[in-house]
Amino acid sequence: MFLLRPISTIGPNPNRASRGIGFALLVGVLLGTALGFFAGHYLVPPAAPPCPTAPVTPPQATPSSDGGVLTSIDGETIPDGKQADEKNKVRSLRLKIRGSLAASLAREMKEAREANILTAVLGRLLVWWLDATRDVMRDDELKIIFEPVAGPGELRILALEYTSQKMGKTFSATYFEAPGASYGRYYSADGQELELRIIDGPIDDYEQVTELMNMAGRRHHGVDFKTDRGTPVRAPFRARIARRNWSTRRNGNCLDLVYMDSGVHALFLHLDKILPIARPGRVVEAGTVVALAGNTGRSTAAHLHYELHKSSGRLLNPFEFHKTERLKLEGSALSAFEIQHRTLHDKLQRLGDKE
Ligand SMILES: [Zn+2]
Known part of the structure; x- marks a missing residue:
């Protein structure tokens, strides 16, 4: 506080003013040197690519009828002219894949924008079973x-069946809001979650994993957890805070931790706030809340981007680095799920029978 006083007292006394200006210059030079050193020292780690929440590229599709049927929930085909009115209702869709997933959906849906959204929403589910760029093949069948x-x-997709030629099987998932849960999730027929969960990970509660680590195609260096702004973010292991807010334009508020046992770097990006405890140099215990998730930097929706890399820069997949699990519904929640699953998949089945 004392050191700052000369600047704040710049005023009518010329001597005091010149002393103040001299001091300000000195502080400026020192600060500049420190920042230069800091930037030079810390520009090495890999730059994060744009986050997954980026808008979906419009699919290139030639409109044609390819056996797809856009229907209402009770299996009735909706005449073209009425589709706009039906947009706000539960709908179903069955189609055979021709070309990419995006192109197949664009062909069957009247609105390109809706087809784009559905492609993205569907991609987040299919990613747990197959690689949408490599494994989606002609004559695969989709019912949703x-x-x-x-x-x-x-x-929101309520129920999904995807028959893969390459895998030789049909995958299915059903959306269900378990009693007491903050978010609905997707489950397989036996009531097991579709998504893997990280045990004692950086975030307890989130809606969905919206992007996995992907080093092919649209590269993404981490995993994205879609969640509400303000959701607590924890240090999963005992860790030293290495740096904070080194590239806010792209990453938003960001934090770099080094796990003490493994030396692995963890990056948390797009944070709403970094808590005061997360000061560079400080060591925090496992489970300590260090920040709040947000939507800052190059991000279009609140989420946590969680990225791991060794000090050599080699990226690690969080779902391989951490212990993981898939939770299963039990008791009355499982019973309620089974009823919902059966009802929805009976309807999907009837879509198939229309052929
Ligand atoms: Zn991300």
Whole structure:
């Protein structure tokens, strides 16, 4: 506090003023040198690519009828002219893949924007079974029931069946909001979660993993957890805070931790706030809340980007580095799920029977 006083007292006394200006210059030079050193020292680690929440590229599709049927929930085909009115209802769709997933959906849906959204929403589910760029093949069959959700044009898939030629099997998932859970999730027929969960990971509660680590195609260096702004973010292991906010334009508020046992670097990006405890140099115990998730930097929705790399820069997949699990519904929640699953998949089945 004392050191700052000369600047704040710049005023009518010329002597005091010149002393103050001299001091300010000195502080400026020292600060500049320190920042230069800091930047030079810390520019080595890999730059994070744009986060997954980026808008979906419009698919290139030639409109044609390819055996797909856009229907209402009770299996009735909706005439073209009425589709706009039906947009706010639960709908179902069955199609054979021709070309990419995006192109196949664009062909069957009247609105390119809706097709884009559905492609993205579907991609987040299929990613747990197959690689959408490599494994989606001609004549694969997709059946879904979906509905609009509150918010700007989002869609939610309620039930899904995907028959893969390459894998020789049909995958299925059903959306279910378990009693007491903050978010609905996707489950397989036996009531097991579709997504893997990290045990004692950086975030307890989130809606969905919206992007996995992917080093092919659109490269993404970490895993994205879609969550509400303000969700606590923890240090999963005992860790030293290495740096904070080194590239805010791209990463938003960001934090770099080094796990004490493994020496692995963990990056948390797009944070809403970094808590005061997360000061560079400080060591925090496993489970300590160090920040709050947010939507800062190059990000279009609140989420936590969690990225791991060795000090050599080699990236690690968080779902391989951490212990993981898939939770299973039990008791009355499982019973309620089974009813919902059966009801929705009976409807999907009837879609198939229409052929
Ligand atoms: Zn990300």
